[in-house]
Amino acid sequence: MARVKRAVNAHKKRRTILEGASGYRGQRSRLYRKAKEQMLHSMQYAYRDRRDKKGDFRQLWITRINAAARANGMTYNRLIQGLRLAGIEVDRKILADLAVNDATTFASLVEAARAALPATEAAA
């Protein structure tokens, strides 16, 4: 049976951790023990934040849509309500992109939403 020397794998394990921790602050990029502890946390944060990223972007799109809607004299809340009543299924990602790159199309969507709102709520 082939002989396995332990040092090869031990070195490889430490090298992988230290390479992963490169760029970290202070001891955390230099000492194996500190780097290992930090990598355990970093992987957890990365896993969590890949999921949080979906919500973060939705939040940003809503902020941008609200800014563009207010420039057209309407709040985000009423815009979404109006679009739903008008049966316009444009999602927030596309709405936000229109707000940045195509203001005229966005304005026409605002008008469509305004037309679909009941008269009492469409005021101003």
Add this chain to the structure above:
Amino acid sequence: MRTYNPKPGEIERHWHVIDASDVVLGRLATHAATLLRGKHKPVFAPHVDTGDFVIIINAGKVALTGNKRQTKVAYRHSGYPGGLKQVGYDELLTKRPERAVELAVKGMLPHNRLGRQLIRKLKVYPGAEHPHAAQQPVPFEIKQIAQ
């Protein structure tokens, strides 16, 4: 499709003048903070300064509600033991009204490096004069969109 990400060079910055006469301090500050952060623009991004410049004139005529003029106190600390200084808003608004407005706006901006960068675009003057005529600032009216 990628979400738009503003580059430092491509942000248009405008100048706004807000007349603070008889405007309630906090309500003035929310509008100033929105403009400074750029939350009124569709290109807003939380990690970049996308905002405009804001000039506030007549800061000395700003209004406080209730009895805050008598009771509200501004604190600061020198760092030395016993170094807590305090000044009431009645005194602050007569001596340095621009400081009162700056404090109110600063509290509504992010408390980080970006926030400290944003506050530098705010220019407050106690009287009706301001030296930024060359920037051709546009008067900003405080109004609310009805729901």
